[in-house]
Amino acid sequence: MDMRRPPRTVSDPKVRQVGFVTPSEAPPTRSLSDAPTTVAAAASAASASSPPSGEISLPGSSLSPVMIPPPRHASSDGRPSAPVAVPNPASSLRRESLRIRVGSYNASEVVLGTPPSASPSSRTDNAASEFSEETMSPWHGKSGTAKVASSFPGSSSEMIVMKTGVGGGGGAGSTPKSPLTTASVVKTLPGISEKEREVLMGTQNDGAGVSKTLKEKTTKAERRALQEAQRAAKAAAKEAGAGVKPSAASGSAVVANTKQGKVVKPPSQKKDGPQIAPPSGSSEKKVVDRPPEKDRKKDVPAPRMQFDDKHRVEKAKRRAVVNQFEAKNRVELFRHLPQYIHGTQLPDLEGKFFQLDPMHPSVYKVGLQYLSGQISGGNARCIAMLLAFREAIRDYSTPPEKALVRDLTAKISSYVSFLIECRPLSISMGNTIKFLKNRIAKLPDTMSESEAKSSLQSDIDRFINEKIVIADKVIIRHAVTKIRDGDVLLTYGLSSVVEMILVYAHEVGKQFRVVIVDSRPKLEGQVLLHRLVAKGLNCTYTHINAISYIMHEVTRVFLGAASVLSNGTVYSRVGTACVAMVANAFRVPVLICCEAYKFHERVQLDSICSNELGDPDVISKVSGRQDLNHLDNWADNENLQLLNLSYDATPSDYVSMIITDYGMLPPSSVPVIVREYRRENLWI
């Protein structure tokens, strides 16, 4: 910032000196960088908002009315000269002419307003996004700039010199905005000569360098003074806008003051200008800019943190309960997903067992179990989480002076973020949390704490029971109708529902054979195999490598799912897509068994944008084959990255049917369920 500011500061004072104007104007062309754009945008916004005054003031301009409403684009139309001038620094003549106008109040306002508007299209785009916020602060910005110009003649030339000398580096920054703030300061401290002030500020700036310090330095009184000054300026500006603007002597006087202040200040407050600015009109623009930006960020649905965004990651780390060390060799395509060095988290978290205050023991326990992999699988994780929350709610008591609804929601949120640190949430868990929060939010105010708690607990129980346990039963009933004697059923990995289906079908006497397809590194299929064989089912076990061979004897494929998305995509354990595809190629029907609470309205086309990375070490090691150690120390090799994806997305083309607790449907009907479920979710 500093780098580009100096020239500008210099330029400001020199606004009068037409010759130098050009270099100062040049910056706008650079506007692509953020700061300038904002400035430009602000200015343009100002021009936009200012219309009335602008029109009136513009005696010479051809089509004043046109430029008003759409400042950026329209303005160029209206005033041909302005647009050209700004973008091309080369056309000094234009600028000069502009500057010349500056001398007269009316013209100057217009001119200042216009240049930004004239900015190249790319800039306008940027600016456009910010306009909404900036439009709010039109007056001050405009008036401020105008003032700057006008003030100079009045203000001593020494000041300018001062600036160039002292503030050269610092003051440059925000030409239009900072000035106002300073003005107020000057007013507040009349004793100090402006020069002194400048020097002081300059030195401060030099010492501190950071805008914050300055910010802090402005006292309350100062700020109030600023505000008052600004108010006065506003009033003046309004008057001017009313039509008398140029002629209004009083307004001009005020303006003059402010101008001086501005002029003086810019050097002192480089960056602070904008930030301190809030009180003063010009600064307001920026202030207005800022919060909205943040809001905007919040508004943007950021369902998951993008882990290639370094700033966010840093922030998150500071907040994090678990110390996480990110893995070094991450696959480029999946950098947006969290990946930590495996095995560093658990000991760290365990060591801190007693040090984390606000965490409820049962939540902590579940977090540890997620982290260590003791609990895995969509339903299991969801149930564990709900039970932990239920206990936390049971032990919860509202702190004094707080509302249960809010405080409990915050508590739950903190628990959830802890659980996310332990392992990213599954989609089903997200739905569940939404449900729970919804329930909390819907608690009537009249309810006593104990009633509220017990109602929440019973809500949780009901959710587990209805959405998971009974849903599974219903799914089993449905699915069994699809199993005929003599079938060969293929399943992949370990799905609790599929396991129950198979066992139930066996119990009701269906004659069938099961093919269990498994894959490294989790080898979850072995668990299923073990259980099914123990129950007396006839099983075949194979790895996914042999899928194309084994598929020709299969008559149905039953698969579980972590989630079903509204475009029918099935999000499930990695490898599922492969199985489904092969089955599809062999014309074998693929039946997905999934409880409706796992449905999500998201649409996802690939498994890249949201996924979970597992421990890369487990794919480099083959259990029982110590001699296969070629990948030992793979992390030391920068050119090698291992990718252990946890989920994949199966396109709906490969899915013949989805069996849910609402019946059996084609994948195209998922949105209906999502909608229905949503509605029901409200009054469960």
Place this chain on the structure above:
Amino acid sequence: MARMDFEVVVLAGGTSRNLNPLVSQEVPKALLPVANRPVLSYVLELLEASNLKDLIVVVEGEDAALRIGGWISGAYVDRLHVEVAAVPEGVGTAGALRAVASYLTANDVLIVSGDLVTDVPPGAVAATHRRHSAVVTALLCPAPVSGPSDTGTSGGKEKAKKPVRCNIVGLDPTRQYLLHLATGAEVEKDIRVQKSLLRAVGQIEIRADLMDAHMYAFKRSVLQDILDQKDKFHSIRQDILPYLIRTQLNSEVSDNGGIKSELGMDNISSQNDLRWLSQHREIAPSAFQEPHAFSLKPLPDARRTHKCCAYIASESKYCARLNSIQAYSDINRDVVGEASHLSGYSFSAQNNIIHPSAELGSKTTVGPQCMLAEGSKLGDKCSVKRSVIGRHCRIGSNVKIVNSIVMNHVTIEDGCSIQGSVVCSNVQLQERVVLKDCQVGAGYVVTTGSEHKSESLARK
């Protein structure tokens, strides 16, 4: 509510026969100075660092309890909330627990031996315990290397040769479950492993290089049941723990008392499933289904198993128990030396601690890894190496102290040589005494010119 639903009991013992003549009526074992701090303070500070500030300290013998209680209230006022319980001597650790069992209310109890010097966070043990919903979790640490480090004297070398075998531990392949634990005299006997256990787990790893550090997390309900039902049990280490380990698959303890609220999550499934479970495959939904008996038959003895887990401290952590004279000098050496972060002192550039009020004569050298407490005076031409010297000792000229511990108010006259020995408080060593690998009990006077080697000297 107790922090994280854990309560802490520190077993601060009484006097120990092993440590004669170092301990006495005046100095119970818990107050034995290690680097000039009572050994109990290491445990208390460890717990304090873990934010565990409500402690119950159980002491054998009224006198000892008074002394320890007095010391704690002096040293930890405003820092810890400690309740000291006195139990009659000879009741054993189980008896001590019985005495305080009725005060315990939390879900789990962390039991720490007062003679433990370690930096293993107790939270880690507790977290492992909680994570597995175990009945008991024991802290296992690498068995300490006995004897002085390489630079040690001949005495040290002899001891270093002797393999230290504290315990024989059986673990499952993932090293999370404790399947066998032999302590004390059992170590020398043959190892008996239950066939059923072996069948359930598939593989048992037997290790002799681990030591039971006497930090346990117990499920309170189970612990109380055992204490009530088995009134012959005398010690945690020799009775309760082996009992729990032995009956893992055939549990007689009512493990499901406190768990009901968690539905099936805590039940381990059958013996056979223990294998899967021990390989990180605790698949909860199946466990969850059991109560809702549909499709899956409830496994026959699902409720009759419990888990005994182990937390194995990493090699980088320091962990030692003060249970013998050798251990005492080892710990003193380590706390001033390699595990110096435990001592809580800041070391000088010479890697030693010399209190500013200590006075050194001319040409007296104090080597690295030494500690000289306040008010001690050394005469001329003394040499102190790898030793700890307590408060207000008066040491004459030409004295050599190597690998030794000198407690408070000891008078050592000119020309003495002390090597590998422990000299208790108020001892007087007259001129030209030579001690090698000796222990001198409190208040003893060693007469002029006597030489002792590997002896234990104490007042009759």
